[in-house]
Amino acid sequence: MKLYGALLSPFVRKVALAAQEKGMDYTLVPFRTREGLDPGFVAASPFLKIPAIDDGGYTLADSTAIVSYLEARQPAPALIPAEAQLRGKVMWFDEFVDTIHCEAGLKILFHRLVGPKLLKVPGDETIAMQGEAAMPRIRDYLESVMPDDGWLVGDFTLADISVASILRTLTAVGFGPSDDYPKTQSWYERVRARPAWQAVAAIEDAAPK
Ligand SMILES: N[C@@H](CCC(=O)N[C@@H](CS)C(=O)NCC(=O)O)C(=O)O
Secondary structure (H helix, E strand, O other): OEEEOOOOOHHHHHHHHHHHHOOOOOEEEOOEEOOEEOHHHHHHOOOOOOOEEEEOOEEEEOHHHHHHHHHHHOOOOOOOOOOHHHHHHHHHHHHHHHHHHHHHHHHHHHHHHHHHHHHOOOOOHHHHHHHHHHHHHHHHHHHHHOOOOOOOOOOOOHHHHHHHHHHHHHHOOOOOOOOOOHHHHHHHHHHHOOHHHHHHHHHHHHOOO
């Protein structure tokens, strides 16, 4: 399976982690080359957002759609529980990250790191500050739902992957796990200890910056 994108994106990392946890083969493919956008990526992602996949000619975009596909293709180990209430909570955390946490966090990331440092376009500090203003409530919420031990919703699930992925991305701009949120921090350390996390982190750390 080709996975188009870059692992700094929490959405791309989410898909890589899900595939890795399931032991599924994937190859990370840069969506942009010197010549422009990869035509395979353009064909796979109608709105040119990362991630997108090409699995033997089957194309799909959107991290949650892709993880749902992976879950159906290879049910074990389950990352989306079958039981109704657990499944509802897992999808809540995934959606909370995709909309609320990323909405705030990516304003900071894009305007302080991706724009000015990677794409060489000026960031807008007013927008970054809007994102920053939303962060305390988000971080307080997460701390309030963190378990003392184990995972967010029963067994290890997509909920843990989604939340840990945005936290890793936001570490780059000072909004990752911190001593001020000790339960979140120890849960994050448990996620980081997983072999799948370490495998994806090794790929990410080795990628050209
Ligand atoms: N809901 C989508 C969000 C994907 C997304 O917004 N990706 C960003 C990168 S983090 C992107 O491709 N942005 C480029 C753009 O919006 O044109 C998902 O879960 O995959």
